[in-house]
Amino acid sequence: MNYTTYIALIPLLPLAGFVLLGLFGQRHFTRSAGILGTLILLIATLLALYTAYQYFIVTGAVNGAYAAIEPFKYAWLEFSPGMSIDMGILLDPASVMMLVVVTVVSLMVHVFSLGYMKGEERFATYYAFLGLFTFSMLGLVLSTNIFQIYIFWELVGVSSFLLIGFYYDRPAAVAAAKKAFIVTRFADLGFLIGILILAFNSGTLDFGILIQRLTDTQSLQWMQITGTGFLGVSILSWALALVFIGGAGKSAMFPLHIWLPDAMEGPTPVSALIHAATMVVAGVYLVARLYPVYLIEGTILQLITWIGAISAFLAAIIACTQTDIKRVLAYSTISQIGYMLFALGVPAYGDASNTGYTASLFHLFTHAFFKSLLFLGAGSVIHFVHTNEMANMGGLRKLMPLTHFTFLIACMAIAGIPPFAGFFSKEEILLTAWENNKLIYYGALVTSGLTAFYMFRLYFSIFWNKTAPPNHHTDHHGEGNWSMKLPLLILALAAVGVGFIPFAHYVSINGSGSPILIPISFSIPPVLIALVGIGLAYILYYRENDRPQRLATALGGLHKTIKQKFYFDELYLFVTKKIIFNGIAKPAAWIDKHLVDGTMNGLGWVTTRVSVSIKAWQSGRIQSYTLYFFGGIIALAALFIYWWK
Structure with a gap:
C-alpha cells in the first residue's frame, strides 16, 4: 500500500x-x-x-531532487477561479522532517506525563489538550496553502492557551495563558494582513503557485508587487514583513518575546512540547516555507537577520541571571530560535542561500531533541525537589543519576561540544554567518559562549554546588517510574546521534542538497569559546561560594537590569496602562459614557417627557373622549365656516 494513502491518519489520530x-x-x-x-x-x-523512511529512502530523490507531493487536497471555500481555501496535505523535505519532530517529541511528552501528571484531577483533560495541540501542529506543517497554515496557526494558539492555563486555579498560570494569547494575537493580525496582501497580488493562496508567481521576474504579479508601494516600500516588502511579524510573535522573538518565560507556568512536559520543540519554531518554519520569496527581498531578510541576532544575544544575557530553572530554559529557547532565524536571514548579504536554509532547519531538528530533553530533565528535578529555584537544589547527581547523566548530555549538545548533535547544526549556522556577515558571526560566537556558560551554571547548580537536600528516597518516588526515565534515555540517544545524519542531503532549498563541509580549523574557535564558558561556570558554581554574589555586587545596576529582563515587562505595562489605558481607553470610555450613552439617555428622557405630557389623551375615560370628539367637530366646523367665507 502506498504510504500517501494513509498520510491523513497522522494528524487525524x-x-x-x-x-x-x-x-x-x-x-x-x-x-x-x-x-x-x-x-x-x-x-x-x-x-x-x-x-519519512518511504519518502527519503525508498522513493528518494527524483532527477536529483526530492519531489513535493500533495496526496490529498480538497477545495473548501472557492472565491473565484484559481482562488480558494483548500484543505490538503503537502509532503516535501521540510514538512516530512517536521512530521518526525512533532510526533516524536509529542510521544515522549505523552509517555513522560504518565508519571509526571499521575494523580492530577484533570488527567484526561490534560491528555485531550495534548492531542489537540499535536493535531494543530501537524496540520500546520502539512498545510498546502498559506491560509490553511493560518487556520492551524490559530488552533496552535488556542491549544497553547489551554495548556499554559491548565492549572486554572493558579492566578499566575491564568495570567500567563492570557499574556501568551494576547501577545501572539497582535502578531497574528500582522500575519493575516500579510496573507491577504500576498493572495490579492498573486491571485492564489497555494504555496507552490504563489512562490512561482512571485519569484518569476517576468510575471505580471511580480512586477506589480515589487513596484513602489506605501511609504516608498514595495508591496512585497510590506507583505513579507507582516507575515514575519506573525512568525516573530509565535517564536517569541524580540520585542514580542515577553510571553514565553511566563508560559512556564504550565506543566513542565507542556514546556517541552510547546515551548521548546514545536510551537515556538513555527515562525522559523513559516519563513522557511516562503523562503524563495524572501530571498528576492533582501531588505526583509536583513530585518530577520538582526531580529534573530538581537533576540539570540539578549535572551542569552538574561538567561545568565535567572534563578528559576524553567525560565533559564525558556530564554535559552528564545536564543536558539534567534540562531535559526538569522541563519535564514544572512544570505541577504551573500549567496549562500542553500547553506542558510539547511543550517537553520538542521538546528531546528537537533534543538527539538536536546531542548525537550532539558525540559523533561528539569521536570524530573522539579518532581523530585518540589521547587523551580536553583537555590533550593544542589548535589542531586547521586540521588538522580539517570537525570544527571541525560541532562549533562543535553547541556553538552546545546553548548556545541562535539560530537553531540548541537555541535554539527550550530557549526553550520556559524559557517553561514562567516560567509555572509562577519559582524553577525562574531555576535553569534559570543552568544554561543554565553550559552555554554548559562547552561552549565544551571547544570552545576542542580547537580553539584552543595550538599544534597534531605534524602527524598525515604518518603518520595525518587526519579520517577519507567515512564519518566524512558523518554530521557531516548532523547539522550537522539541528542547524541541525530547530528550525524547527513541533513543537507535530505533538506535543502531546492530539494537537491549537497553536504556542507566544515573545516576542522573553523570549529576550533567556537569549541574553545564554549569551553571557556563551561570553565567560568565551573569556577563560579561547581562548589558553593560567594563569587557569584560578589560578581553581581560588582556589576551593580547592570546585573539588576539584566535580572529584571531589561524591564521589558515593566515597559509594556507602562505603555499599556499609562498610555493606552489612560491616554486612549479612558477618553474613549468618557466619550462612550457622556456622548454616546448621553445622547441615547437624552433621547430616552425626551421620549419619556413627551409621553408624560400626552398620556392623558389616552386616559380610558369615555367622558374625555366624548369631549375631545365634540371639540374636534366644533373646531372643524369653525374652520369650514372660516374658509367658506
Whole structure:
C-alpha cells in the first residue's frame, strides 16, 4: 500500500484522541486516559517515521531532487477561479522532517506525563489538550496553502492557551495563558494582513503557485508587487514583513518575546512540547516555507537577520541571571530560535542561500531533541525537589543519576561540544554567518559562549554546588517510574546521534542538497569559546561560594537590569496602562459614557417627557373622549365656516 494513502491518519489520530478524551475522558477514562492518548500518539509516530523512511529512502530523490507531493487536497471555500481555501496535505523535505519532530517529541511528552501528571484531577483533560495541540501542529506543517497554515496557526494558539492555563486555579498560570494569547494575537493580525496582501497580488493562496508567481521576474504579479508601494516600500516588502511579524510573535522573538518565560507556568512536559520543540519554531518554519520569496527581498531578510541576532544575544544575557530553572530554559529557547532565524536571514548579504536554509532547519531538528530533553530533565528535578529555584537544589547527581547523566548530555549538545548533535547544526549556522556577515558571526560566537556558560551554571547548580537536600528516597518516588526515565534515555540517544545524519542531503532549498563541509580549523574557535564558558561556570558554581554574589555586587545596576529582563515587562505595562489605558481607553470610555450613552439617555428622557405630557389623551375615560370628539367637530366646523367665507 502506498504510504500517501494513509498520510491523513497522522494528524487525524491525535484529533480523534482529543475528541474521545475531551468528551468521555473524565467520566469513562479517568485512569486509562494517559495510556489511550499515548497509544494513539505511538501509532501516529510510527506512521510518521515510516512516511519519512518511504519518502527519503525508498522513493528518494527524483532527477536529483526530492519531489513535493500533495496526496490529498480538497477545495473548501472557492472565491473565484484559481482562488480558494483548500484543505490538503503537502509532503516535501521540510514538512516530512517536521512530521518526525512533532510526533516524536509529542510521544515522549505523552509517555513522560504518565508519571509526571499521575494523580492530577484533570488527567484526561490534560491528555485531550495534548492531542489537540499535536493535531494543530501537524496540520500546520502539512498545510498546502498559506491560509490553511493560518487556520492551524490559530488552533496552535488556542491549544497553547489551554495548556499554559491548565492549572486554572493558579492566578499566575491564568495570567500567563492570557499574556501568551494576547501577545501572539497582535502578531497574528500582522500575519493575516500579510496573507491577504500576498493572495490579492498573486491571485492564489497555494504555496507552490504563489512562490512561482512571485519569484518569476517576468510575471505580471511580480512586477506589480515589487513596484513602489506605501511609504516608498514595495508591496512585497510590506507583505513579507507582516507575515514575519506573525512568525516573530509565535517564536517569541524580540520585542514580542515577553510571553514565553511566563508560559512556564504550565506543566513542565507542556514546556517541552510547546515551548521548546514545536510551537515556538513555527515562525522559523513559516519563513522557511516562503523562503524563495524572501530571498528576492533582501531588505526583509536583513530585518530577520538582526531580529534573530538581537533576540539570540539578549535572551542569552538574561538567561545568565535567572534563578528559576524553567525560565533559564525558556530564554535559552528564545536564543536558539534567534540562531535559526538569522541563519535564514544572512544570505541577504551573500549567496549562500542553500547553506542558510539547511543550517537553520538542521538546528531546528537537533534543538527539538536536546531542548525537550532539558525540559523533561528539569521536570524530573522539579518532581523530585518540589521547587523551580536553583537555590533550593544542589548535589542531586547521586540521588538522580539517570537525570544527571541525560541532562549533562543535553547541556553538552546545546553548548556545541562535539560530537553531540548541537555541535554539527550550530557549526553550520556559524559557517553561514562567516560567509555572509562577519559582524553577525562574531555576535553569534559570543552568544554561543554565553550559552555554554548559562547552561552549565544551571547544570552545576542542580547537580553539584552543595550538599544534597534531605534524602527524598525515604518518603518520595525518587526519579520517577519507567515512564519518566524512558523518554530521557531516548532523547539522550537522539541528542547524541541525530547530528550525524547527513541533513543537507535530505533538506535543502531546492530539494537537491549537497553536504556542507566544515573545516576542522573553523570549529576550533567556537569549541574553545564554549569551553571557556563551561570553565567560568565551573569556577563560579561547581562548589558553593560567594563569587557569584560578589560578581553581581560588582556589576551593580547592570546585573539588576539584566535580572529584571531589561524591564521589558515593566515597559509594556507602562505603555499599556499609562498610555493606552489612560491616554486612549479612558477618553474613549468618557466619550462612550457622556456622548454616546448621553445622547441615547437624552433621547430616552425626551421620549419619556413627551409621553408624560400626552398620556392623558389616552386616559380610558369615555367622558374625555366624548369631549375631545365634540371639540374636534366644533373646531372643524369653525374652520369650514372660516374658509367658506
